[in-house]
Each structure stands twice: as structure tokens, then as C-alpha cells.
Amino acid sequence: MPATAYPQSRQLVVLNKEGTVSFIDVATQKTVAKSKTGDGPHELVVTGDGKYAVVSNFDEGRTLSVIDTAAHKEVHRVDLSPLSRPHGLFAADGKVYFTAEGSGAIGRYDPATNRVDWTMKSRQEGTHMIVVSRDRNRIFTANTESGSVTIFQRPGSSGEDWHLTNVRVGNGSEGFDLSPDEKQLWVANGNDGTVSIVDVVTAKVIGTIHVGTERSNRLKFTPDGKRVLVSDLGSGDLLILDVASRQLIKKIRVGHGLAGLLIDADGSHAYAAATSDNFVAVVDLQRLEVTGHIPTGRGPDGMDWLH
Numbered sequence: 001m002p003a004t005a006y007p008q009s010r011q012l013v014v015l016n017k018e019g020t021v022s023f024i025d026v027a028t029q030k031t032v033a034k035s036k037t038g039d040g041p042h043e044l045v046v047t048g049d050g051k052y053a054v055v056s057n058f059d060e061g062r063t064l065s066v067i068d069t070a071a072h073k074e075v076h077r078v079d080l081s082p083l084s085r086p087h088g089l090f091a092a093d094g095k096v097y098f099t100a101e102g103s104g105a106i107g108r109y110d111p112a113t114n115r116v117d118w119t120m121k122s123r124q125e126g127t128h129m130i131v132v133s134r135d136r137n138r139i140f141t142a143n144t145e146s147g148s149v150t151i152f153q154r155p156g157s158s159g160e161d162w163h164l165t166n167v168r169v170g171n172g173s174e175g176f177d178l179s180p181d182e183k184q185l186w187v188a189n190g191n192d193g194t195v196s197i198v199d200v201v202t203a204k205v206i207g208t209i210h211v212g213t214e215r216s217n218r219l220k221f222t223p224d225g226k227r228v229l230v231s232d233l234g235s236g237d238l239l240i241l242d243v244a245s246r247q248l249i250k251k252i253r254v255g256h257g258l259a260g261l262l263i264d265a266d267g268s269h270a271y272a273a274a275t276s277d278n279f280v281a282v283v284d285l286q287r288l289e290v291t292g293h294i295p296t297g298r299g300p301d302g303m304d305w306l307h
Contacts, residue, residue: 011306012271013053013069014280015044015260017299021053021067023306024280029294033072037065043260043302045089045096050306052111054096056086064098064109069306076114083107083119088129089302092136099127099141106130106141106152122150124166131178138200142176142187149173149187151203165203169196175218175261179243180225188216188230195219195230195241209246211239218261220270222285229270231258238272238281240288250288254281262303273300 040059055065066076085102107119126145139152170189185198197207214234230239255274282292
């Protein structure tokens with residue numbers, strides 16, 4: 001397999017379901033440090049200042065692990081009670097937004113105060129993944145059990161007068177992303193092999209793509225908005241979709257238990273966590289092929305960059 005050229009020096013921070021976080025030097029593909037988390041972690045995000053990696057301990061049920069990225073150790077175990085089953089994470093404005101799947105809710109954690117400073121119900125079941133708009137006036141979630149996405153919206157940047165709209169998409173809606181122009185949501189429906197396209201302004205489904213996945217669970221736009229990547233947990237394939245034509249370009253066989261997805265800011269490479277194979281595959285998005293494997297801990301899933 002040809003060597004992969006990495007565009008810059010940085011660390012890949014990978015959550016392992018064994019209950020650890022790996023800090024990996026991308027250039028050497030070596031793990032430089034590991035930190036423990038709570039039981040059964042599922043997602044990870046690095047705060048904008050790079051000081052912390054925040055982990056949702058899904059199996060433990062009610063906590064977030066806050067890891068100091070310089071010291072490579074957990075410094076806080078945040079109790080989210082009465083919220084339960086934290087999962088999706090999104091970092092914005094120095095804070096971390098999270099879903100609480102067991103409570104049908106979302107919340108916001110402030111690392112500066114080590115407190116949850118805001119929560120809100122989605123009125124849906126299985127509120128799983130979360131994305132926040134650039135102006136912070138819209139929050140989006142995918143709700144697996146309800147087969148929906150929720151659009152939380154407030155009229156201005158101040159205050160917490162939020163309104164929500166629930167949009168029915170497909171069965172097992174899970175992985176999703178907001179287009180770079182923030183006009184559309186693309187949603188991977190894990191239980192019916194489709195991708196739903198939602199118009200953000202009208203909150204209506206404007207298209208459905210039948211992609212034939214066995215169990216899609218993550219979806220990401222490339223930075224230029226021209227392509228969408230979908231990971232198939234069931235088949236181990238990474239699907240590349242063309243946004244303009246809404247057509248499948250290619251299926252790339254990556255590994256078993258394909259889960260977390262991360263894309264370089266320049267759109268040159270994607271990183272796909274093969275949970276059952278204990279590696280992160282490097283996918284060249286120009287050649288549309290796997291060009292490397294980065295060893296991790298057991299059960300890699302959520303990932304983020306530490307620059």
C-alpha cells in the first residue's frame with residue numbers, strides 16, 4: 001500500500017470503547033499518550049482552545065469525562081444527573097453541547113466553570129447526534145428511535161427563547177451533517193438504507209437517496225460541500241456521494257464495524273474508525289482509496305484534531 005503524505009503536524013485524538021483516549025501523532029502513526037475515561041465511551045470532541053477533550057460515557061450512563069490534553073489525563077468526571085445516556089458532542093464558543101439520549105434532551109457544558117449551564121428537551125426518542133450552526137442560533141439533532149431530526153431555533157443571539165421543529169425523516173436516523181452553506185441537513189437513516197435531505201428554512205424533506213447501506217451510522221460533508229461521506233457499520237464500506245447529482249460515486253471497503261468519521265479541513269483525506277479492527281483508516285479523497293491504517297486502542301470510534 002503506498003505511503004500517505006500528511007499535510008501538517010498534529011495529533012489525532014481517538015476515543016476507544018475500551019475506555020481510553022489515544023493521542024496519536026499522525027506523521028508517525030504512533031500513540032504518544034493514553035488517558036482513561038468512563039465506561040463505554042462513544043463520542044469525543046476537542047474544545048476550540050485545545051485544552052480539553054470531552055468524552056460522552058454512554059454506557060456509564062450519566063457522565064462526561066473531561067481530559068486535559070497537555071497532561072493527558074482526566075481532570076473532571078461531570079455528573080449530568082438527572083440527564084442520562086450522553087452521546088453526541090459539538091464544541092462551540094468555548095462550550096460543549098451534548099445529547100442525552102436516555103432523556104430525550106440536549107445540554108451545554110462549560111469547561112471554564114465545570115458546570116452544565118443549559119438544557120432543553122427534544123420531545124423525541126433517542127436524541128443521538130448534535131450539530132450547532134455558526135451563529136449558535138440553531139441546534140440540530142438526529143433522533144434514532146423517532147426517525148426524525150429536531151431543529152432548535154431562537155430569534156436572536158441573546159436569550160434562551162428557543163423554538164423547536166421535529167422533522168420526520170427515515171427509520172433509525174443517526175449520522176447527519178449540516179451543509180457548509182447551512183441550507184440543508186443530510187441524514188443517514190440506518191434502518192432503511194436511505195439518506196434524507198432536509199431544507200433548513202422550511203424544515204421539510206426535499207429529497208431521499210436510496211444508498212442501500214446495511215447500517216449507516218455517520219455522515220459528513222466535505223468542506224467544499226460537493227461530496228457527502230457515509231460510513232456503513234454493517235458492511236464496512238465508506239460511501240462517497242455527489243451532492244449536486246445526489247448519486248453514489250463509489251463504495252470503498254474500509255474495515256469492520258465502520259463508525260466515526262473525520263475529514264481534513266482541506267478536504268484531502270478522510271479518517272474512518274474501524275471499531276472492530278482497532279485502526280483508523282486513512283482515505284485519500286482525490287484517489288478515493290484507502291492509503292493507510294493508524295493503529296489505535298480497542299474499539300476506536302469518535303475522533304477530533306488537536307493542533
